Amino acid sequence: QVQLVQSGAEVKKPGASVKVSCKASGYTFTSHGISWVRQAPGQGLEWVGWISADKGHTNYAQKFQDRVTLTTDTSTGTAYMELRSLKSDDTAVYYCARLSVLTWDYWGQGTLVTVSS
Amino acid sequence: NLMLTQPHSVSESPGKTVTISCTGSSGSLASNYVQWYQQRPGSAPTNVIYEDKKRPSGVPDRFSGSTDSSSNSASLTISGLKTEDEADYYCQSYDIRNRGVFGGGTKLTVL
Numbered sequence: 001q002v003q004l005v006q007s008g009a010e011v012k013k014p015g016a017s018v019k020v021s022c023k024a025s026g027y028t029f030t031s032h033g034i035s036w037v038r039q040a041p042g043q044g045l046e047w048v049g050w051i052s053a054d055k056g057h058t059n060y061a062q063k064f065q066d067r068v069t070l071t072t073d074t075s076t077g078t079a080y081m082e083l084r085s086l087k088s089d090d091t092a093v094y095y096c097a098r099l100s101v102l103t104w105d106y107w108g109q110g111t112l113v114t115v116s117s
Numbered sequence: 118n119l120m121l122t123q124p125h126s127v128s129e130s131p132g133k134t135v136t137i138s139c140t141g142s143s144g145s146l147a148s149n150y151v152q153w154y155q156q157r158p159g160s161a162p163t164n165v166i167y168e169d170k171k172r173p174s175g176v177p178d179r180f181s182g183s184t185d186s187s188s189n190s191a192s193l194t195i196s197g198l199k200t201e202d203e204a205d206y207y208c209q210s211y212d213i214r215n216r217g218v219f220g221g222g223t224k225l226t227v228l
Contacts, residue, residue: 047209047216059215061217109161
């Protein structure tokens with residue numbers, strides 16, 4: 001069965017960086033892109049970006065363009081999201097999700113990133 | 118930039134039908150497929166409608182999607198409401214640069 005398992009919660013100080021992993025299993029990793037979506041406490045969903053798992057092409061939300069990098073490791077079937085220059089309003093649950101044509105059909109369990117001094 | 122607007126909340130009684138709207142700010146929402154996601158508290162979202170009106174396997178046919186080009190909007194309709202349908206619902210589409218865009222979400226209360 002398809003599973004996306006994300007790394008554990010992180011606590012970071014303002015200005016630091018965080019790297020969240022998303023390990024895929026149950027399907028051919030390079031056949032589907034991975035998107036990242038975040039959700040601040042009590043808020044709605046916000047798209048962060050997308051990466052093609054085979055060629056590594058990326059597309060980022062304009063808001064995060066200068067601070068986020070998405071990568072994949074096809075040897076381990078793992079996707080990564082690195083967010084730099086963290087601010088307090090980056091505190092959120094970050095989800096990875098498998099893209100199937102236009103739809104995110106499988107989601108990771110989410111990773112809480114807390115930014116606090 | 119595309120923005121999607123949803124009502125903040127809706128409520129209805131069990132067994133009734135509710136419709137959640139999603140209105141696009143620019144262009145034609147009808148030319149960009151709309152997806153709908155259900156999110157229960159403490160859980161990741163799950164897809165309930167894709168490509169405007171298609172249901173993933175396992176989603177009951179009580180859930181249906183539609184679009185209306187005249188109002189540049191999409192709708193999610195849930196019939197025969199059950200208490201388990203109580204959740205937040207998000208519409209989602211793509212802008213002209215293929216970047217994902219979510220609506221603000223609608224809290225459905227089944228009283």
